[in-house]
Amino acid sequence: MDAEAAVVxxxxxxxxVLNELSVVSEVDADAVGRAREHLEAARxxxxxxxxxxxxxxxxxxxxxxxxxxxxxxxLRNPIAPPLEFxxxxxxxxxxxxxxxxxxEGPPGLTHGGxxxxxxxxxxxxxxxxxxxxxxxxxxxxxxxxxxxxxxxHAEARVDRIEGIKAFVxxxxxxxxxxCVEAEGxxxxxxxxxxxMAAEASAVTEAPAQD
Ligand SMILES: CCCCC/C=C\C/C=C\C/C=C\C/C=C\CCCC(=O)SCCNC(=O)CCNC(=O)[C@H](O)C(C)(C)COP(=O)(O)OP(=O)(O)OC[C@H]1O[C@@H](n2cnc3c(N)ncnc32)[C@H](O)[C@@H]1OP(=O)(O)O
Numbered sequence: 001m002d003a004e005a006a007v008v009x010x011x012x013x014x015x016x017v018l019n020e021l022s023v024v025s026e027v028d029a030d031a032v033g034r035a036r037e038h039l040e041a042a043r044x045x046x047x048x049x050x051x052x053x054x055x056x057x058x059x060x061x062x063x064x065x066x067x068x069x070x071x072x073x074x075l076r077n078p079i080a081p082p083l084e085f086x087x088x089x090x091x092x093x094x095x096x097x098x099x100x101x102x103x104e105g106p107p108g109l110t111h112g113g114x115x116x117x118x119x120x121x122x123x124x125x126x127x128x129x130x131x132x133x134x135x136x137x138x139x140x141x142x143x144x145x146x147x148x149x150x151x152x153h154a155e156a157r158v159d160r161i162e163g164i165k166a167f168v169x170x171x172x173x174x175x176x177x178x179c180v181e182a183e184g185x186x187x188x189x190x191x192x193x194x195x196m197a198a199e200a201s202a203v204t205e206a207p208a209q210d
Contacts, residue, residue, distance in 0.1 A: 002060065008068070008076050015078035020100040072121035083118065083154070085125055093126040094155040101149060110147040112180075115172055118154055119182040123168040126156040127186035132166035134186035147172060147179040156182075164188040 018039075027035075055069025055076065068076040073083045081103075083095045097118070105111025120139055127134055156170025165187050172180040 005075055012074075012076050012078045012080075012082075016100065016102075019078060019102040023102050023104075070121070072117050073125075081118075083121060085122070085129075087129055090157075091126070091130045092155060092157045093122060093129065094153070095122060096151070096153050098151055099149045103149060106146065108149065110149055110152070110179075112141075112143055112147075115143070115147055115180045116141055119156075119170055119172065119180065120184070122154045123156045123170050123182060123184040124186055126158060126168050126170065127166035127184075130158045130161075130166070132158070132161050132164075132186065132188070133192075134164070134166060134188045137165070137185040137187040139182060139184045142181045143179070144181060145177050145179045148174050151175065152179075159183075164193060 025032075055067075055074070058066045058068070060066065066075075068074045071077055071079045072081070073085075074080045075082060081097045081099055083097050086094050088094070095118075099110055099114070103110055103114045105114070116139065119141065120136055123139070124134075124136055152172055152174055154170065154172045156168050159167045159169045161167070165185055168184045168186060170182050170184075171178050
């Protein structure tokens with residue numbers, strides 16, 4: 001982990017814990033007030049210097065990609081569980097992750113929208129690392145069984161690629177039972193196709209070099 005990650009990663013992790021405590025803490029009103037005074041002090045320090053816009057995608061000096069603001073995988077983003085992906089030799093992508101009690105939807109269970117967030121990211125990443133990056137065009141979910149909170153597993157594989165479209169399938173399980181199944185169509189957008197075509201023709205038309 002690089003030096004910046006070692007500083008900002010633990011901040012996001014602290015905020016994940018605070019998010020859960022906001023839901024489950026049973027301390028009295030006086031204690032809540034005291035906690036908020038500390039949070040106000042932290043807010044003032046962190047707000048001293050900020051980006052003007054979203055984090056976006058950044059690159060390190062050696063070319064590694066940082067999606068640190070991403071709501072599913074972002075190292076800096078306390079909303080992100082976060083997910084960490086492993087890619088198998090056959091192109092399958094897997095993630096073991098843990099959902100704290102702040103991700104609740106139905107009582108005691110994972111919110112269905114959170115499962116959609118996770119599957120969108122897992123399937124989209126799978127398309128990208130299998131050579132067909134794209135925006136989510138359509139994401140179809142089947143909520144087969146209730147999804148618990150806690151330790152969960154997601155995985156995805158490319159079903160087929162048709163030109164600019166990757167058809168990806170995947171699921172979330174609790175280790176034993178498949179809870180949510182997903183199918184996604186990921187499409188290389190027109191603007192990206194046009195940019196790539198322009199770059200290809202610029203290379204073709206470049207004068208020969210001695
Ligand atoms: C070098 C550049 C690389 C560029 C990479 C670009 C993106 C990569 C982004 C991230 C990758 C990184 C990691 C992955 C992680 C993240 C996963 C989360 C991703 C998201 O969270 S992302 C947010 C939600 N997502 C949107 O915000 C999309 C909004 N929307 C649009 O940006 C356009 O709407 C788009 C691009 C979908 C299509 O636009 P377009 O102009 O390219 O489409 P066009 O009309 O040319 O159709 C071309 C062919 O796609 C078919 N088609 C069109 N729309 C369809 C649809 N909705 N469903 C199924 N098929 C569809 C047509 O039927 C035709 O098919 P056919 O050729 O067979 O006739």
